[in-house]
Amino acid sequence: MAMTVHVDIVSAEGHLYSGQGEMIYAPAVMGEIGIAPRHAPLVTQLKPGEVRVDPGSGKPHEHFYVSGGMIEVQPFKVTVLADTGVRAADLDEAAASEAKRRAEDALANSAADMDLAKAQVELAEAVAQLRAIERLRKGS
């Protein structure tokens, strides 16, 4: 039997694939790479593209689309950490300024200084209400 390597493909939102492979193809930033068992240890970033796993023994290839991420290669273990969305420095930057803008919009008329006393009063009220409900329930 041909030599195989253990492959894990995971994304932040879930587990995509786990199994043995004779060959793995991945779209690395410096160009597509093919990884055979006993590949030298490698860590690299991925660009959007397709990750293919050849499970060997004539079985059909497994295809996965990744929109970027990381791949870690050890001689007998390959881990693909896939991104779920397209990532780029300027896109991230846009998302960050968007998040900032939303906060500014939403809190346009509120004080920049947190009023701790007010917060505690408000929370004490909420808790008191919950306790009252609790008591009512036990009493009935």
Add this chain to the structure above:
Amino acid sequence: MAGAKEIRTKIASVKSTQKITSAMEMVAASKMRKAQDRMQATRPYAERMRQVIGHVALANPEYRHPFMHARPVKRIGYIIVSSDRGLCGGLNSNLFRTLVREIRVLRDAGTEIEFCTIGQKALGFFRRVGGKVMAQATHLGDAPHIDDLVGTVKVMLDAYMAGTIDEIRIAYNQFVNTMTQKPTVERLVPLSEGDDADQLKHHWDYIYEPDAKEVLDGLLTRYIESLVYQSVVENGACEQSARMVAMKSATDNAGSLIDELQLIYNKARQAAITQEISEIVGGAAAVS
């Protein structure tokens, strides 16, 4: 029988409320199961990520990323994970209370605080009580996507890199079981020194493309994002289970309220009948 009609209307209205709360309870129960599955699904990514970072950090002891390096804390940034909707018992209030208690101590010690909110409830809270909110994300829905959090997390990480804040903490509800949710505040950045260093016997000599620094930067950013994402998903599971419990007790309460009202209604009706009979009897006696 003026009272009886009013009571009947009241009973009808409580009944329809009960229908709504019991429907919400069932919806929350099914959403909770899905949220719990989602919670399980996010674990492998963070675990693998931690392993890879551990390997890479071990192989490159000379490069210390700022995320791994603690410095004196003068300003703290909080990422607060809350739910978008209410009707989930004391879930958000308990979290905010834990937070306010911690902030009070910190503020007395002279530490400055900044916030970053996730979810409508946290935003509403800071809108009322004030506080410096740097970024926010709301309406993540039942199945949040990590892409929706990237911007919010980046604002915090950028502030950390720029030295505006010296520590990032995250506040969320930890899912213990269906009945219990634990408000938790944890340190996110700087990353705590992993105790898994001993387990890493293998010392890989990696090839890095394009280079070690860039790879490690990318890894750490993603790792922190995935931790925040995990907290959001976990908080989501907490929200659904808290809502389920709250709606269950609301349904029960409506049930006992209906019983009580029914009793009052029956009494009122009986009183009316008795009065009518005595009137008739009285009238008949007067005639004869």
